[in-house]
Amino acid sequence: MWITFSIFAAISFGLRGILYHWTSQKPLNRNALLCGTFAMGALVNLIISISISSSWSLACLIGIQMGLFSFGGNASMFKGFAVGKASLVAVLTSLPSVVVVIVAYFLWNEKLHLLQLIAFLIIVGGVLLVRYSNDLSLRDLKGAQWGILATLLFAGNDLSGKWSTMMGAELYPSMFMLFTTGAICFGLWWLKDRRAEASSATAQIAASSESTTLTSGSIATPAKAIRWSDFRTFLIGMAVGTTNTLGMMLIITAFGLGKAGLVSAVVALNVLIVLLYTRFIVKDKFTRTEIAGMVLSFLGILLMRLFGA
Template sequence: MWLIYSVLAACSFGLRGILYHWTSQQSLNRNALLCGTFFMGSLISLVCALIFRQEWSVTALVGVQMGLFSFGGNASMFKGFAVGKASLVAILTGLPSIVVAMVAYMIWGERLNMMQISAFVVIVAGILLVRYSNEISLSNLQGAQWGLLALFLFAGNDLTGKWSTLLQSSLFPTLFLMFTTGACCFGAWWLKDYLRSNKDEQHPQSKWNLRNTFLIGMAVGITNVVGMILMIKAFDYGMAGLVSAVAAMNVLLVLLYTRFVLKDKFTRLEQSGLAMAFVGIILMRLFAS
């Protein structure tokens, strides 16, 4: 069951990635967009919590930690893209599942058998091949520190999600606090930039006003909250490292979008990475138990 939830989460996050890719090509305010994304997640989580009458217990406060990790991971990733090599940052942000598997083993004693380890390695290797760039060398590591920070923060978010299931925290109250925390953080960041731009009298022209940007962010937020719901359900049934690795395959959906919609050509490494990742999923299905 965990594998089904994980694959569905990867599909949802992949759709989110496609929307992120599209919005990145537009001249809009990134923080306003992400504030809208997290606000929508908060709104949907609140409505679901009320409809299903879920308990608002103290354990739901773990959602605040999830929100801080998610905000920090996204902020570090965007900072890395701004100051360093995008390819390097992309590789590093594709590795949280390794950290998750190691920490889950040390804290909760989650052990993988040899076949599961093999499937895990194949999936991670496939993801890395997809994200790999020949432009990277030891003398060209700009942004590595931000990529590493994003790696550990995203891993922290996954581990906290798993922890919420061990605490038996109610799903939607936890997600409400997570998304509300993220929305407040991105909203505060947007407000700081807005006040600074007014002070410096910089008013760039764009067809994307803040209202439209926020609404687009809310649309993206639907895919984000669905992905989080599915991922938390996967954590409830499966081991953290395996769930994290499968969910990280969302990058493959983005790659397929760039190939068939944007008509980009696959490199041999990308083709090899796609094949390896899908083989890894098949192996995971065969040796899921």
């Protein structure tokens, strides 16, 4: 049954990735959007928790740790889509299972047998091919650094989720803690942005007034994309949050039924959805080496699923 929840979680996270890429190209405040995304999750899980009279135990506080990891992972992935190549970022953010299986082995003795190890080596080989095909350098990472950071943080989120199920924490209270923590973090960042923008606007008005007294004519300024209002951005973030909320609910349920590494690996298939989007909608062109790397990554994920039991 865990694989069913994992597959649906992969679909949800794939849609989230598409929406993140789409919104990352729009003139909006990233932190207002992500605050709305997490606020939606907090609202949904609070309503469900109250309606079914969930038990709020100390173990639910693990959700705060999950929220911090999720905050960092979502911010990094969104940043990667904004500044890098979408297909590359999508592949890199699909690989937290590599970290999860290794750490789970040391923490909870979730053993990695030979065929699983081979599958992981295939996945890593695929990622290295993708890296090689993009000619990445320390000066031109094409968003890879953000994709790698997101992978590590999402792995921490997955491991925390597995820990919460082992401690007997109920799903919805834990998810409420997760999303509330994320919403607070992005909300504070959003508030900082607003203060910085207010200071910048004041300085521009002062500079404009001084310039007007020194010149007699008007100066034409280039057209600039009208930025979305923070209220509109927040509401769109709440809409995006439905995919993130559903995905988190499904993956935590799957963690309660299966091994952490295997669940994380199947959920990593969400990259298929994002890559199809980047190929046919964004029109990213794939080189032969890049395609080979992606195929190897997917093959490794499938092999891990096959030999993971």
